Amino acid sequence: MDELNSADAVVIGAGHSGCEAAKSIACEGFRTLLLNINLDAIALVSGDPLMNISGADVGLIDRIGIMERPVGMIERNMLVIDKREYFIYMKECMENIEHLQVKQAEATRIIEQNGGFVIRSRLGDEYRAKAVVICAGTFLKARCVYDGHKTPGGRHGEIASDDLCKNLEEMGYEFTDSAVSSSHVVRIARELEEECERIEIKYYCSKTNSKTTPKYCYLYKLEDDHSLLFVPLGVRSFEYYVSKYYSKKVPMKVFNSSIKRLEDKFLVMPTRAPYKVKYRVLKSKYFIGSNRELSVQGGMLFAGAMCGSTSIFQSIIDGITAGRDAVSYLKSKVKQF
């Protein structure tokens, strides 16, 4: 019983960095628990499904195995993630790693005890660990802000982690405000498709999408050399994410007005309104150096969006780094005894 609830490391949050951290620790043979508020939201692509991997060396990409995940490629450094397949794949992957257990629990309190940690969940269950990696993403004291309206939530409709943030503040960690905004998600009419340049995505992975028809990104040319890129949310989805960051950065004003114009012409039908998530990030003094090298605060580590990373790929790298740091911490602990 107690054995089930104690581990070498507990990772809080199963987003992009949490999954990588948990995987790196478990693969070194350390018993790891990966906690997430909701097991139906693992490695969720909450914003842009485009992943920029420029700057990463081939060895790293190979090691992460990114090419084996349900992603497609539109150009050399740009990968398109199949949102639903990626979640199902990552959940399956996490569930089958040896020494790793995934558990639905919302961590609300971390207590330092006997050189280790006790993590308490909202429902009163407790987990013990020698090291803890916190990857709370955009959920710390998060608020969703829509055009003039504000609701609590780490993502649309999902409960934020207010208590964990409060607890970390009580432990002496300092936070600062940050925000990330998600763009419009729409369906596009055939007329618009015909006006767009089609860019074929080669989905070269995932178990179920091998037999489906090819999928395209649609590039719509605006005046002034700007363009809008519509990226599909997946092989089996008809929703398109209006990516803001592609080739030439479109100024926000132009972007919004062009979307509005296309909506008015009924060429795009919105399915999800854009919104901004305001959340808390750790102050940068907890990081060593200018890179995303994270410090080991006596076995407590942080990674991902709560440390300021703004893209999926950054979070993945961050998670791996935190996992590696946790491993070296755990190894040093083993040596001590």
Next chain:
Amino acid sequence: MKKRDDNYFDVIVVGGGHAGCEAALASSRMELKTMLLTINIDKIALMPCNPAVGGIGKSQLVREVDALGGEIARNTDRAIIQIKVLNSSKGPAVQALRAQTDKKLYETSMKMVMENQENLYLFQGAAKELIVCDGAVRGLLTCSGEQFCAGAIVLATGTFMGGRIVIGDYEYKAGRVGELPSEDLPRSLIKNGIMISRFQSATPPRVDRRTIDFKKMIPQPGDDFPLSFSVWDSRIVRKQLDCYLTHTNEITHEIILKNIHRSPIKSGSIQSHGPRFCPSIDRKVINFPDKKNHPVFIEPEGWRTNEMYLQGLTTSMPVDIQQKIVNSTPGLEDAFIMRPGYAVEYFYVVPEQLKSTLEFKDIKGLFSAGQINGTSGYEEAAAQGIIAGINSALYCIKEEPFSLKRSEAYIGVLIDDLITKDPDEPYRMYTSRAEYRLILRSDNADMRLSEYGYKFKLISKDQIEIVRKKKGEVKKLREFLKSARLHPGKESNAVLEEVGCAPITETTPVIDMLKRPQIRLSMLEHNFFSKIGGYSSASKEQVEIEIKYEGYINRQHEEIRQRERIEEKMIPASMGFMDLVGLSLECRQKLERFRPETIGQASRIAGISPADISILSLYINKYESRRRGDQAAGQ
């Protein structure tokens, strides 16, 4: 795709669960501009509890929704992990089909259907406030500030209205784990005079497949010849996954009794009622102290997950006790709980405020369907969803509303029970609730209801032709069996003796032979009448059931005919009841409260006696003749 302009929609469906999906599909297939508003567009058609569709009483509902042109049956077929016929040794009225499904596959394929549906717009947002003017609904506001106008609105919010999760001594506001509840909408309903109350529902823990010792359990495989739910495009199930059976024991029960003070049902943190028919393990142990064990079925949640659902171990005890309960069960000694079980308490709309069309009696154009009406189960939700969807569309095009009678469908029974009874627990369908269950079988749902589906354009010309052809075949085969005779003789009597049936001495109509329990139609076909082989197996099944149970079926038809007059006698909506002399006070109060649409509905309200009904009929006659007189005088 029609243009989405002016933020106006004919129908807005609030909630993308099993009721919401059917409602939105029905109204958009009826060519009305429909919007499905859902808090999280990634969770459309999520199955938050058991990974299964169908079962006794429920599979009839699924087949009926299918016959009307709904999606639940087809979508279940797309996600089947295992399928079997329950009660296969019993009569056809209580036989049922039950499928284990891959939850993620179910969601993904339902979302694809929704996204591909002409006239249907999906939009992510949470309803905040209804806009009601002059007793009719006009639109709604969302939490993120959008305003939409609507001809009709269907509420299908499931457990999200004022949702609160309870586990042990802990509780927090949520619609499902990790998901924000809808706090503003219930306030808006109250403001509009709608009565709401609270119910509770619970789900068991899920454990990691890798930590289960299946050797200690009994495998529960699917059928060797798997059927499918939908009659429209039958898919062949090729691969199936086993479920497993184990039992709790005295140690389990000891753990529960020792910690019962920590169960929310005992500690008082849950006061609302939960479903009696799927009690938590805590309640089972308290209520049945003499039972030494309770069954636990272990069901996979999908092809690609290790999560296993523990049917029978529903509990909202604290997580540490849940772990002990699970680990005391054979085969689950080392099982790791991936998701703890929990209870959720939520607001439901007191269903007596609804008409049999699921429209509110007091607010025109406002409908509600699913768990929000105090039911439980995906099937019950889908059944209400399609009715609310059809009626919201009919309301928009100003056509006669549609409802099903108790004698026509389980759906009719479900809705009639909801609006005439005072529920004290979430409603679940059972075969025993349907008094005409011999007629309302799942094997004849298509013949009973497809004409309605066709009338509302929910099923195609080709589909209805299949059903009409089947009806024709059934009639022809019946006539053939009526006219055909079996002659006594050495050969024929040898065959009869072989199946343990008394020999015949004179020429006998085949139809009478078939009524003998040992005689099967297949046997007659094989030995005597090869002509029967020319009919489809579906028609043969129909004819065989109808002939074998003819006596009972005819009796039920006779009962239906007898009740027809009172079932169809309308009570004028404008009629007041409080000053009707001769009726008991209780009866008058109940009539005021429920405001039944027909005498039939009134007769089923508790507290109204047959004597009250006869007096009420007299008053209605008087009321109507007076009204006719007034009208004549007016002219």
